[in-house]
Amino acid sequence: MRRVLLGLALILGARAVSAACELQMMAELPADLLGRRGLRPVVSATVNGTEGRFLFDTGASGGLIAAGSLAKFGISAENAETVQMKSVGKFFDARQIMAKELRFAAWAITGHHMVVIDRPIVSDTDGALGEAEMTDFDMEIDLPHRAIRFFTPSDCPAENLAYWAKPGQARQIELDPFTREHNRIFGPVSINGVTFRALFDTGAPDTGLTRQTAEAAGVHPGSEGVTEDGAVRGVGPESLKNWKAPFTEFAIGGETIAHPILGFSDKTNASADLLIGADFFKRHRVYVAKHQHVMAFTDEGINSFGIDWDKAPTASAETTPAAVRQ
DSSP states (O other): OEEEEOOGGGOOEEEEOSSSOEEEEEEEEEOEEESGGGOEEEEEEEETTEEEEEEEOTTSSSOEEEGGGTGGGTOOOTTOEEEEEEETTEEEEEEEEEEEEEEETTEEEEEEEEEEESSOSSTTOOEEEOGGGSOSSEEEEEGGGTEEEEEEEESOOGGGSOTTSOTTTOEEEEOOOOOSSOOSOEEEEEETTEEEEEEEOTTSSSOEEEHHHHHHTTOOTTSTTOEEEEEEEOSSSOEEEEEEEEOSEEEETTEEEESOEEEEEOOOSOSSSEEEOHHHHHHEEEEEETTTTEEEEEEOOOSOSSOOTTSOTTSOOEEEEGGGOO
16 A cells, blocks of 8 residues: 655645644545434545545544445456454454555555445445544544544644634643554543543544443443433444433543433443544544644534434533532
8 A cells, every 4th residue: 555645735834823733734624414403413524536435434443335336436346355354343354455655645655455335334425434534643633613624733743733713712631652553543531530542533423432431431221311322333343322312521631511311332342441433522622643642622512412302402401611610
């Protein structure tokens, strides 16, 4: 696989955020918010010279392509390699093909492997782009304004990375270090006063905990207010029983969301204690600094996280700074 940065025509500009700090924007992509409640960010990419539409999935290990889209891109699965995939904590066999070229944002990748899935995750799309397509550029996930941006920073301290924010408005957390082999976004959050390791996953519409995580936070099936909530399913054949429950609080980087309604499932063999889904990203503007291992973010006030969607919209989670809560 060979990755090539495309020409200067795709370098969209630079933003100076302090006397010493400069953020060079390498690419800006519109993101359509599709699916139920608009929690599926979809972007464009070109495979073998043909443009397609793909879920922007920071939780996926690599690119996925729907079986029904193979012919569109001139790809045959006749000699596809069998590989193991993991979905909802369970492994299954899948087919892997090679695209001659994938163009996404400001780079082209030749000889790029993608896993074939039976059906698209989002209707009328061709698959998903994941960890393998994200590169090592800094990344701004701005779903409140329906955009994904990639940056190269120069002499930027962590407190300046949320360049759009007023002084004191942005919050931040330290992330697990990024490497070429491990390019997904992992960091700490707190639920009911207990700290957990979260995977920040734009491909999941809703934030979801494992049952073990929920129980560590003091919530069990059968607890007051806990109800069964169907099943959750990923790209594989398995599905898992799901519950939804009221929690006392969810905290991240000094921001506290009081009384959120969150789901949890019987997932085992998980890479993290919970997935932070697109419901969080739709509410927050987020900057991921890969070389500094920091995530900076601001709450944009959109009513999307920690809500019981089966009730009236007025039953929303409340956000207050942790420092001023009693």
